[in-house]
Amino acid sequence: MPTREKSYAALLAELREISLLSYTGQVLSWDEQTQLPRKAADFRGDQLSLLARLAHERLTSDRLSDTLGALESSGSLGAEDSDLAVNVRQARRSVNRAKKMPSDLVAELARVGVVAQQAWVQARKASDFPSFAPVLEQMFGLKRQQAACLGPTAHPYDALLDEYEPDETALGVSAVFESLRAPLVDLVGRIAGSARKGRGELVTGDYPRAAQEALAREALVAIGFDFDRGRLDVSAHPFCTHLGPSDTRITTRYNERRFNDAFFGVMHEAGHGLYQQGLPTEHFGTPCGDHVSMGIHESQSRLWENFVGRRRSFWIHFLPRLQAAFPGTRGVSVDDWYRAVNHVEPSLIRVEADETTYNLHVLLRFELEKELLTGNLAVRDLPGAWNAKMKAYLGLTPPDDARGVLQDIHWAFGGVGYFPTYTLGNLYAAQFFEQAQADLGDLDAALARGEFAPLLGWLRDRIHSRGQRYTARALVERVTGRPLSAKPLLAHLERKASEVYGV
Ligand code: ZN
Numbered sequence: 001m002p003t004r005e006k007s008y009a010a011l012l013a014e015l016r017e018i019s020l021l022s023y024t025g026q027v028l029s030w031d032e033q034t035q036l037p038r039k040a041a042d043f044r045g046d047q048l049s050l051l052a053r054l055a056h057e058r059l060t061s062d063r064l065s066d067t068l069g070a071l072e073s074s075g076s077l078g079a080e081d082s083d084l085a086v087n088v089r090q091a092r093r094s095v096n097r098a099k100k101m102p103s104d105l106v107a108e109l110a111r112v113g114v115v116a117q118q119a120w121v122q123a124r125k126a127s128d129f130p131s132f133a134p135v136l137e138q139m140f141g142l143k144r145q146q147a148a149c150l151g152p153t154a155h156p157y158d159a160l161l162d163e164y165e166p167d168e169t170a171l172g173v174s175a176v177f178e179s180l181r182a183p184l185v186d187l188v189g190r191i192a193g194s195a196r197k198g199r200g201e202l203v204t205g206d207y208p209r210a211a212q213e214a215l216a217r218e219a220l221v222a223i224g225f226d227f228d229r230g231r232l233d234v235s236a237h238p239f240c241t242h243l244g245p246s247d248t249r250i251t252t253r254y255n256e257r258r259f260n261d262a263f264f265g266v267m268h269e270a271g272h273g274l275y276q277q278g279l280p281t282e283h284f285g286t287p288c289g290d291h292v293s294m295g296i297h298e299s300q301s302r303l304w305e306n307f308v309g310r311r312r313s314f315w316i317h318f319l320p321r322l323q324a325a326f327p328g329t330r331g332v333s334v335d336d337w338y339r340a341v342n343h344v345e346p347s348l349i350r351v352e353a354d355e356t357t358y359n360l361h362v363l364l365r366f367e368l369e370k371e372l373l374t375g376n377l378a379v380r381d382l383p384g385a386w387n388a389k390m391k392a393y394l395g396l397t398p399p400d401d402a403r404g405v406l407q408d409i410h411w412a413f414g415g416v417g418y419f420p421t422y423t424l425g426n427l428y429a430a431q432f433f434e435q436a437q438a439d440l441g442d443l444d445a446a447l448a449r450g451e452f453a454p455l456l457g458w459l460r461d462r463i464h465s466r467g468q469r470y471t472a473r474a475l476v477e478r479v480t481g482r483p484l485s486a487k488p489l490l491a492h493l494e495r496k497a498s499e500v501y502g503v
Pocket of ligand 1: 268272298301
């Protein structure tokens, strides 16, 4: 019988090697989304498929199960949030999940994911949904199989959502949306009817790419993104990925006619990057060094994008820099710019949506992907269903599928159950930021001086350094002393609407 110390060392070594396999796959994925020649997709699919299969075989091996079993039967593992207890509990969770999945299905999901992403890029470029439909159909077929393997769950969607937001359910997410939907629709209506118009036109005009990139890099450095441990590049769909403990990659895309897209996109991805750079490197490759959930990840990106980047005090510091970079903004006051970057107006593209209408974009996707998964909605009917919901929630009809159903990459890579984590992230962010303000004294005075370290330190201490010690909802309660609630987000949006639109 091996000693507990030996078993624990064996567990950590095995988990680290499995994570090396998956991080190697991330390098290939990053390259796929930023550099890959179109005709290389099939071979890249084979490479990623092999890595996914190898990682899956290691995760489901008898050796790992025996090691975990020995630890679980070795008596008390100590406090629930001790390193040992957390690593054993979370490894067990991953092993149990992996064991329910046949390795052929794992490999096929990875392969089709690559092929579908490349098909999506082409289809979006040509606004040609029918060319994407067959591979999307194939992907949803695989996701149905995956949900069946991982179940039974109350709703097949729960099995997929659990991969991104452990312990969350379709029912829990629906309740969240229910508490948001009516107040948001009401707020959007009041803003539309306000006599005071926004200053949204200020962010459109002449914004050369080189100056945008320089300002974005300056903001990244200011808020604490470490370029010795990360990069900023260009891709079709902005994202942030992690290739190792000191290798965080952010991407963006530049729109020379509109300031917001790249700048706030970069602030968003930087929030993800700061979380990743703040995870404890000594625990890299084990649950104590990993993020809690995609919703908590998203809370960090939303916090830096909206709660910091769209704050008036942030622009007290950055407006002179903006004006140096873009001569067209030189006559603009802090208040005008604050109103411009917080302009609320229903729009077609989720990633460019304002904070207030954003959650309605997510609601639409959540409802559609549930229906696609159960088969109540056929892939061929998806564009029509998409456009009908856009009309119902945002009053708009996409002029083409590129600006409608083809705008997001998620379904192509198999990320069914991912979208709700965006709205959960908004809620977590609002609740965290409210607490940070209470704990840090005059946070706005610090932001106006360009001092971001106190806020980043607070996030590092309360959230980043904790790894997977707590579930998302438990972490929120621990950090803020209250269970998750829609109130902080709604209060934040109401406050802005009152400042910007006088409603
Ligand atoms: Zn994000």
